[in-house]
Amino acid sequence: MKSSTRSLGARNAVLAVVLAIAGLAAQPAAAEERAKDLFGAEKLPTATAPQSFGFYSKGCFAGGVAIPMDGPTWQVMRPSRNRRWGHPAMIATIEQLSRDAAADGWPGLLIGDIAQPRGGPMLTGHASHQIGLDADIWLTPMPDRTMTRAQRETMSATLMVDEKTHLVKDALWTPRHTALLKRAASYPQVERILVNPGIKKKLCDTVKGDRTWLRKIRPFWGHDYHFHMRIGCQPGSPTCKAQEATPDDDGCGKPLAWWFTQEPWRPNKNPDAPKARDVMTMANLPKECRAVLDAPGPASAEAATYHGGAVPVAVAAPEPEAPSLPATTASGTAGLPSAVNAFTATPEVGVPVPRPRPPAK
Template sequence: MILFIFLFLLGGLIAIANANPWENVTSPSKGSEQSIGSYANGCLSGAEALPLNGVGYQVIRSSRHRYYAHPDMVAYLKKLASKTQGFGLDDLMIADISMPRGGNFTSGHSSHQTGLDADIWLSFAPETLTRERLESPTAVSVVDLKSYSLRRDSWMDDHAILFQVAASEPEVARIFVHPVIKETLCGMEWEDRAWLRKVRPWWGHHYHMHVRLHCPDGSQECVPQNVIPAGDGCGSELMSWRPKPDDGKKNKETVKKKRVKVKPSECQIVLTQ
């Protein structure tokens, strides 16, 4: 009887461990560098690990093993951080990119599956953070969610510089920010406003921004997102995000239940390589 209970518990543990195979792999696949599928349903072959410390940045929460990326993303983040350091900004805090072979996280956001999405926090690191601080960093929100307005006490010119430098690189497809941040950037004077088009409003991004790169050359199975509408996105489209008096639901940061999606067949190979 005791043996039976033991085997039953062991079976349960194995089932939990194998629930999401993408979270169980600890190393990149051996294949060539390929982003496969779409940002929210795909995987990553031949990933590169972003070094945990580099010029102008520090990787936070590395115990989650989400610092793997397509080599294009690694190159982009290094370039961005060295540029922002050049502008006098403190170190960027780089959070989730992708797991060693991409795929879906069990909890949290549904994208970040192909090594082309990266979260950068809106708090900066003025000094080299200790291991403990890196594992549980302090999040700073620049939006007062209740009043749908900018938190002037936490917003800095450095944020505006960061968004402009980050969005101006040609390999960037989109940058997701809270609509209040987009409104703020729209209201500022810029010599060139073309980069504003790539800054897209989306709920949740008030303490971090999310950078998404275009499908890299050579990733034949990478599925791009629709082209962004023309213009800087500062007009009526942006106003439609503002909460309406009778709209209690829309402004709530709701978490949708995830659907189980079938991955591209190439991802099965990535998992076993």
């Protein structure tokens, strides 16, 4: 009996040691900091060449620039979020849209979230907006005055869609809203625009003549007070993952009809499940994102702010030497050197705009 007791005690001791070792091995993974906390803490972009890494909902970007808080045809909303950063091509597209829309009769853009300074998962809100190629534009026209910072933090956007019927509120929708979306969809670098299904239906029911641009207008949950503009992967970003092209038709058929059934609006079967951004760690992101976090930044936000036709000149803040970000082309040859960065003036070249996607074969 004593021998059996000693044997059982020995087995328990061995089991305890095994469990302790297993627990120690598991600790680093369990304690690994969430990617959204790391990227959400960054206040400035990298002083490196502009590159997007990964996919819109799982990645990061380098060499970002900020859109100014105020422009002649735009104002940035919710400035405390520090989400007015993007790839230079995205910021240039927003500014172009603001000018063109003003010429079309839109009073000016109210700009919502673009991206965090170095992208990555956000602390709150979006699943995408991670690689500097997404931007939210309010469907509320800009007031005819410069708003205070407090007003930008508290002003409510106008909800354009009835939450019960999922249809646009006709008293609020105007031809200028249609013209704004058409203008945004007209740019070849813009690949898709996400709107509420009710807004898509309104366009399908009312747009006459040329309807080819409607293929870029994609219905999605939410997006009832703003539209989400997405541009494609840019030159110099070989590891940026493109999204599947939109269908060639206007998108006003069966796929849109599905949104007006009960299926899309059924309660979530697992509402307490954590969102991807809340559990994503650096191990889930492209390996380049670690270098993005470690790279030096500019001396200030103003030094990295886009002002028109040329990308601003900025000097990296004095910091210890940081690892260079990968800069390779699709063929594996060296791409832009790290000394060439998003803040080098390029008045002759401007921001590169990709050609339209070739038709599928």
